[in-house]
Amino acid sequence: MDVSVLATCIVEHDRRALAQAITLVESTRADHRAAAEELLGMLGAPQGDVMRIGITGAPGVGKSTLIEALGQVILGQGERVAVLAIDPSSARTGGSILGDKTRMVELSRSDDAFIRPSPAGTTLGGVARRTREVMHLCEAAGYRRVIVETVGVGQSETSVAAMTDLFVLLVAPAGGDQLQGIKRGIMELADFVVVNKSDGDLVQRATQAVAEYRSALGLLIPRHVGLPAQALAVSARDRTGLDGLWDAMVARRDQLARSGDLARLRAVQACDWMWAEVREGLLEYAQRVAGASSADLERDVAAGRLLPHLAAAQILAEIQGSGAVATTGPGRPTP
Numbered sequence: 001m002d003v004s005v006l007a008t009c010i011v012e013h014d015r016r017a018l019a020q021a022i023t024l025v026e027s028t029r030a031d032h033r034a035a036a037e038e039l040l041g042m043l044g045a046p047q048g049d050v051m052r053i054g055i056t057g058a059p060g061v062g063k064s065t066l067i068e069a070l071g072q073v074i075l076g077q078g079e080r081v082a083v084l085a086i087d088p089s090s091a092r093t094g095g096s097i098l099g100d101k102t103r104m105v106e107l108s109r110s111d112d113a114f115i116r117p118s119p120a121g122t123t124l125g126g127v128a129r130r131t132r133e134v135m136h137l138c139e140a141a142g143y144r145r146v147i148v149e150t151v152g153v154g155q156s157e158t159s160v161a162a163m164t165d166l167f168v169l170l171v172a173p174a175g176g177d178q179l180q181g182i183k184r185g186i187m188e189l190a191d192f193v194v195v196n197k198s199d200g201d202l203v204q205r206a207t208q209a210v211a212e213y214r215s216a217l218g219l220l221i222p223r224h225v226g227l228p229a230q231a232l233a234v235s236a237r238d239r240t241g242l243d244g245l246w247d248a249m250v251a252r253r254d255q256l257a258r259s260g261d262l263a264r265l266r267a268v269q270a271c272d273w274m275w276a277e278v279r280e281g282l283l284e285y286a287q288r289v290a291g292a293s294s295a296d297l298e299r300d301v302a303a304g305r306l307l308p309h310l311a312a313a314q315i316l317a318e319i320q321g322s323g324a325v326a327t328t329g330p331g332r333p334t335p
Contacts (some may be wrong), residue, residue, distance in 0.1 A: 003035050007042040015114060018141045022116055026132045035135070046139035049275075051253055054160035055277050056150040056186070057170030062196045063149050066170060066236040068104040071113055073246045074145050080112040082143035083191060084134055086151050114143055129280070134161050161189040162272050164244050165253055165262060167223070171213070173206035190229050191252060195294045199235035206233045227252060254266045290315045291321045300324045 006024075009017030025036045029286060037062050057063050068111040074081045083104065107113045116134065148160050167286055169190040187193065193213045198206035213231035222228045232249060234241035256262035287294060294315060300306035 002040065004041050007039055010043065010137065014113075015141075018114065018137060019116070021137050022118075022134050025137065026118065026130045027068045032115065040136060042134060043136065045138040046136065049144055050139050050309065051145050051166075051178060051250075052135060052164040052203045053145070053147045054150070054164035054166065055147060055168045055170060055248065056160060057196075060171075062236050063170055066194070066196055066234070067069055067113055067147055067149055068107045069236045069239050069242055070246060071104070071107040071110075071147070071237075073242050075107075075110055075112055079145050080114075080143045081107075081145040081147065082118070082135075082138035082141075083107070083147045083216040084131060084138070085115065085149045087115045088133065114138065118152040132276075135163065161223075162181075165256065165265065166249055167193045168194055168249075170194050171194055172197055172208070173202045173209045173334055184231045185202050187217065187229075189215075189223055190250065191223060191227075192245070193229060193231045195231070198241065199238045209233070224256065225259075226259075247267045286313070286315055286319055288318050293318065 006017055006021055008314050010021055021036075021039060024032050024039065027036070029031070055063055055067060064085070068086075071083065074125050085104075104115055108115050116132070116136065116138075135146050135148070148164060151162050157283065166209040168192050169186060169192070171193060195206045195209045195213070210231045210233045217229045217231060220229070232245055232248065232251075234245055236242070253262070256265070290297075297306065297314060301308050301311050
């Protein structure tokens, strides 16, 4: 499909065009990358009341169940919602191995909801390499509420906080030391710590967990000055506490907008996006310039014949000797 036609279809809320555009953006082919950059340039910055939400948590805590239930609350208020579910990647094929869309059956039936699983690939931090671009496409397609669900494999999944307005840490009402598995690095970035599965025999334990998290959060410097993180209990299964959670999220986002913190946050995120692209582009350029010699260097490093930092110095010397970096497109380096 012609890029200009694709852009027009996206703006007109064509879900199939949006899916095609995401596939284009996630492609690593050089011609697809050029077309993707042209498409993103045509769409421009999203306009209107856009709300970006990142949700992380350990496997089994109920992220997909919560997102489906929260999505229903959002739809009930007349909003359109997009869910970007970042799945672990297959070591053999590189594709998603969970397919979170299959666990959000009810939400996926709505014409006002769009769910897209994406493989994390080799990208760290719980997100995929092109998550920012995919968010941009969803917003251009009229989805004003965008939820990013991280892989959920550890405590390093803080990258999503650098591309969203609100960061939600989902936890379970575990027994014993409630804070044992939660590290300071991820808690101090959270706007909300949500204790899920507050139902049945776990209600009392969930209430106790919320109290403990509130106490712990009081000792941390909040992500936004004057807006300490909140701890809440919900049951995604029984659909309880979700209206209160969503109201609290909307209220915090409105507070950020009124204080100017949201605009400052978005500005920082835009600069982070720029430098992330620079780093990725330089790495690709280095791999092209080094060529076959990089394979020889890797073998020497693996065999212990050459120290890694000396091999890296040789590659950098080759890049410097190759001359200035030229560009054929927006930020796309070529030899």
